[in-house]
Amino acid sequence: MAKGELAERLKTETVAAMKSKDKARLGVLRQMQAAVKQVEVDTREELDDDGLLKVFGAYAKKVKDAVEGARKSGRDDLLADFEAELAVVQDYLPAELDDAELEALVREAVAETGAEASVIFVPPAGAAGAVVEAADAGCKLVVCITEGVPTVDMVKIMPFIEERGVRLIGPNCPGFINPGQKAKLGIMPGNIVAPGNVGLISRSGTLTYEVVYALTNAGLGQTTCLGIGGDPVIGTNFMEALKAFHEDKETEALVMIGEIGGDAEEQAAEFIKENMDIPVVSFIAGRTAPPGKRMGHAGAIVTGGSGTAADKKAALEAANIPVADRPVDVVPLLQDLMKG
Numbered sequence: 001m002a003k004g005e006l007a008e009r010l011k012t013e014t015v016a017a018m019k020s021k022d023k024a025r026l027g028v029l030r031q032m033q034a035a036v037k038q039v040e041v042d043t044r045e046e047l048d049d050d051g052l053l054k055v056f057g058a059y060a061k062k063v064k065d066a067v068e069g070a071r072k073s074g075r076d077d078l079l080a081d082f083e084a085e086l087a088v089v090q091d092y093l094p095a096e097l098d099d100a101e102l103e104a105l106v107r108e109a110v111a112e113t114g115a116e117a118s119v120i121f122v123p124p125a126g127a128a129g130a131v132v133e134a135a136d137a138g139c140k141l142v143v144c145i146t147e148g149v150p151t152v153d154m155v156k157i158m159p160f161i162e163e164r165g166v167r168l169i170g171p172n173c174p175g176f177i178n179p180g181q182k183a184k185l186g187i188m189p190g191n192i193v194a195p196g197n198v199g200l201i202s203r204s205g206t207l208t209y210e211v212v213y214a215l216t217n218a219g220l221g222q223t224t225c226l227g228i229g230g231d232p233v234i235g236t237n238f239m240e241a242l243k244a245f246h247e248d249k250e251t252e253a254l255v256m257i258g259e260i261g262g263d264a265e266e267q268a269a270e271f272i273k274e275n276m277d278i279p280v281v282s283f284i285a286g287r288t289a290p291p292g293k294r295m296g297h298a299g300a301i302v303t304g305g306s307g308t309a310a311d312k313k314a315a316l317e318a319a320n321i322p323v324a325d326r327p328v329d330v331v332p333l334l335q336d337l338m339k340g
Contacts, residue, residue, distance in 0.1 A: 032059060043145065058123045065087075118143070120144040122141065128154060148232065170228075171229055172232050174187050177190065179225075197223060210327050212225050215255070223250075246275055253338055258285070259285040260285070267309060279338050281321065282323050283326075284328055
């Protein structure tokens with residue numbers, strides 16, 4: 001649970017609203033608590049006052065958009081409620097934390113520190129905006145951890161990101177870690193990795209941890225472990241990640257963890273077949289997911305008979321890439337290839 005003066009104030013005022021039976025204020029305060037809890041679950045970290053300010057700032061931006069929408073559409077019946085909600089949230093924010101000054105703060109931080117990268121933990125409603133702020137401030141590498149970013153938001157910001165030559169990883173990803181260079185952006189546990197020559201690309205965060213842990217226990221260290229995210233629209237796809245590993249002379253073997261939905265794995269199989277001569281093994285999650293049902297990630301869904309695990313496995317095996325039936329089988333498959 002969050003700690004600090006703001007957290008204690010939020011708790012105290014929530015109790016007071018319950019006692020006074022102020023349902024409107026109580027509802028807003030509980031929404032604020034829920035937003036904080038969601039970020040803490042996503043990041044597995046307890047937020048302090050600075051973290052709460054970021055969460056409340058993103059929440060306020062979302063409500064401001066609702067206020068503007070109600071005003072433009074003439075929905076006076078909703079406008080009053082949204083304005084009341086905004087007043088509660090803004091009461092927790094210092095006056096200087098409006099949108100324009102937040103953007104200025106990001107630019108100032110980059111200018112003063114020479115920062116080249118940014119990690120985004122902002123809640124879904126404000127995550128795309130935070131990515132744009134980082135890119136506009138001059139960061140050339142942005143990692144977006146946030147899960148639940150609206151697909152339409154990502155579609156809108158991708159041209160902006162691409163025009164500025166920014167490498168975006170995510171959203172809905174654990175980021176990356178390079179054990180040898182002791183470099184990490186994201187939430188990958190540092191205690192399960194080890195320096196070595198095996199690269200890893202994954203659409204799944206949890207499976208990344210499981211396979212990396214197995215690699216390390218088998219004495220197979222890693223160059224870079226990269227989680228690209230499982231949403232329909234992401235900044236770095238399999239193809240782009242594969243090209244980076246292909247150009248990395250230290251990577252002498254590769255593990256690719258895919259899942260149902262889309263055709264990224266099929267394209268990757270073709271690229272590997274035509275361009276890469278190092279050992280590559282794969283695993284495809286979601287073999288038992290029924291068609292039309294989303295499995296975990298927003299992008300993990302079989303539609304129109306395409307994107308099935310069987311199709312992906314067939315494409316990979318046609319490119320001479322062994323596909324493990326279970327995550328536990330990935331390491332033995334890779335060891336056999338590396339011996340051969």
